Amino acid sequence: MPSRQKPQRETSRSTVTRALRPRTGGARLSVGFILAKRFTLCAFANFVDVLRLAADEGDRSRPILCNWTVLSDTMDAVTSSCGISVQPKERLGDPARFDYIVVVGGLMDEMPGLGTVYERFLHQAAAAGVPLVGVCTGAFMLHQAGLLDGYRCCVSWFHHADFLEQFEGMTPVTDQIFVVDGDRLTCSGGASSAHLAAYLVERHVGRAQASKSLHIMIIDDALQPDKPQPGVTLDFRTRDPIVLRTLLLMQQNIDTPLSVTEIARRMGHSKRQLERHFRTALDTSPQAAFLSIRLSLAYHLIETTDKSIAQIAVDCGFCDSSHLSRMFQRRFDMAPNAVRQIGKPDA
Numbered sequence: 001m002p003s004r005q006k007p008q009r010e011t012s013r014s015t016v017t018r019a020l021r022p023r024t025g026g027a028r029l030s031v032g033f034i035l036a037k038r039f040t041l042c043a044f045a046n047f048v049d050v051l052r053l054a055a056d057e058g059d060r061s062r063p064i065l066c067n068w069t070v071l072s073d074t075m076d077a078v079t080s081s082c083g084i085s086v087q088p089k090e091r092l093g094d095p096a097r098f099d100y101i102v103v104v105g106g107l108m109d110e111m112p113g114l115g116t117v118y119e120r121f122l123h124q125a126a127a128a129g130v131p132l133v134g135v136c137t138g139a140f141m142l143h144q145a146g147l148l149d150g151y152r153c154c155v156s157w158f159h160h161a162d163f164l165e166q167f168e169g170m171t172p173v174t175d176q177i178f179v180v181d182g183d184r185l186t187c188s189g190g191a192s193s194a195h196l197a198a199y200l201v202e203r204h205v206g207r208a209q210a211s212k213s214l215h216i217m218i219i220d221d222a223l224q225p226d227k228p229q230p231g232v233t234l235d236f237r238t239r240d241p242i243v244l245r246t247l248l249l250m251q252q253n254i255d256t257p258l259s260v261t262e263i264a265r266r267m268g269h270s271k272r273q274l275e276r277h278f279r280t281a282l283d284t285s286p287q288a289a290f291l292s293i294r295l296s297l298a299y300h301l302i303e304t305t306d307k308s309i310a311q312i313a314v315d316c317g318f319c320d321s322s323h324l325s326r327m328f329q330r331r332f333d334m335a336p337n338a339v340r341q342i343g344k345p346d347a
Contacts, residue, residue, distance in 0.1 A: 027055075029066040029204035032098040034118055035088075036141060038106035041080040043136045043189040046217075047102065050197035053213035054205055065205050071101075073117045081107050092117070095125035100185075100200065105137030119145040129183070133196070136189030139172070147184070154179040156188040194219060236289065240281040242267065246274065250290045254297060257317040260286045295331045298324060302339045309336050 031051060035044065048068055053059065055066035072078070072088030079085045095101055101122065103114070114122075122145055126132060134142045139153045155172035173179050178187035178196040187196040194217060202210035214221065236247060246267055249258075263286060264271040278286050298316045301307055307315070313324035321336075328336050 027063065027065060027067045029054075029100075029200060030098045031066070031068045031100050031102055031200075032090075032095070033068065033070045034072075034101065034103045034114065034122075035070060035078040035080075035086060036104060036106045036114065036138070037078065038081045039078065039104045040106055040136045040189055041082050041084055043187075043193040044080070044086070044104045046191060046194035047104075047135060047197045049217060050194050050201060050210070050213040053216050054201045054209035059216065065209065066201065071121075073115075073121075092121045095121060095130050096128040098125075098130060099204065100131050100133050101125045102133040102135055103138035103141050104135045105139070105141055105189075107137075113144050114141050122147055126183070131183040131185060134184070134186040135193050135196070136187075139186040142184070142186075148186075151184040152179050152181045153184065154186040154188055154192075156190075191219070236282055236292075238281040240277055242269065242274070242277045243281045246278075246286065247289065247293070250293050253317075254294055255315055255317050257290060257294065260290075291327065292331075294318070295327060298328060298336070299332065299339065302336050312336070 029051070033044065033048075051066040051068050052061050052063075056062040056064050069090050070078075070086055070088040071090055071092050073092055075088050075091065077085040077087045103122070113119075122132060122142070126147055132142060132147060134140075134148075134153065136156070139148065139155055142148050143153070152173055154176055176188075177192035178185065178199070180199070185196060185200075187193055194214065198210040198214055201213060211221070236243075238244060246263060249263060249266060258266075260274065261271050264274045267274060269277075274286055278284060278289060282289060284292075294316045298312050298318075301312045301315065302309070305312075308321075309324065310321040313319070313321045316324065318324040318327065325336055328334075332339070
């Protein structure tokens with residue numbers, strides 16, 4: 001798909017400022033949900049529960065300060081990726097009755113798109129100045145509908161490659177838990193949807209209500225949008241956000257390793273600053289950390305797949321199988337083929 005990226009419109013900034021202005025009387029925050037087929041139940045439930053717990057005193061769940069509803073064209077139940085179905089409550093109608101319209105996405109390989117009726121509704125919402133929210137792969141659906149042109153959007157690190165493959169020219173943000181860009185808000189799904197909902201509750205209802213919701217859900221504190229996504233399991237443990245984002249960037253470029261100079265440029269820091277953060281946080285260099293990530297993935301692929309050593313070398317950013325073997329032997333004190341032999345059952 002060709003890129004339709006355009007400069008950010010100034011009107012969207014003023015629109016979201018107006019949307020976030022506290023109101024008096026009645027619900028201060030009203031949210032309509034559109035659930036994609038095979039949507040992610042966890043992301044939807046986390047978002048709704050923050051609204052529910054902020055809407056009333058204690059845990060009584062009355063929609064007083066916040067209200068929410070699941071919207072539908074057909075009113076048919078929507079089945080989530082885990083098999084649990086949700087029954088919509090209202091027809092699409094006028095989108096302007098909501099402060100936000102939230103699209104909750106689902107499984108990548110079962111995502112045909114929302115369809116003409118829903119896309120028309122979302123365009124009506126955008127024209128009316130209603131901010132649109134993409135949760136999980138909901139960002140993909142907003143982009144498919146042509147509603148993310150010129151906007152930054154948050155995508156889970158897990159779907160980074162899928163997004164690049166489907167949407168040429170777009171640069172998804174995969175080192176934050178959610179992104180607010182004018183009247184488009186996107187998050188990576190899972191627990192991050194609770195933090196995005198708390199962000200909205202704090203601005204419409206109050207910080208106390210947002211904190212209360214998260215605490216009842218056994219979530220310590222609200223996280224800011226630029227909190228790094230956790231990413232895949234790493235051998236490294238640090239709370240330094242610069243190091244965490246750098247490690248995520250490395251993970252996303254394993255097959256085509258970047259130089260430390262290029263990584264520093266993309267991170268907006270100097271090479272020396274980056275090296276200092278790594279030395280302080282991990283007692284290693286960025287180069288050594290990147291090599292460790294690539295070798296750990298190679299070990300995992302050798303153990304769990306039937307790929308050739310040559311193909312694994314390519315997948316992990318090594319020149320060839322000989323290069324991988326030399327680095328692998330140095331790190332693990334054994335050859336790649338020896339690891340594969342250990343994993344085979346006795347003949």
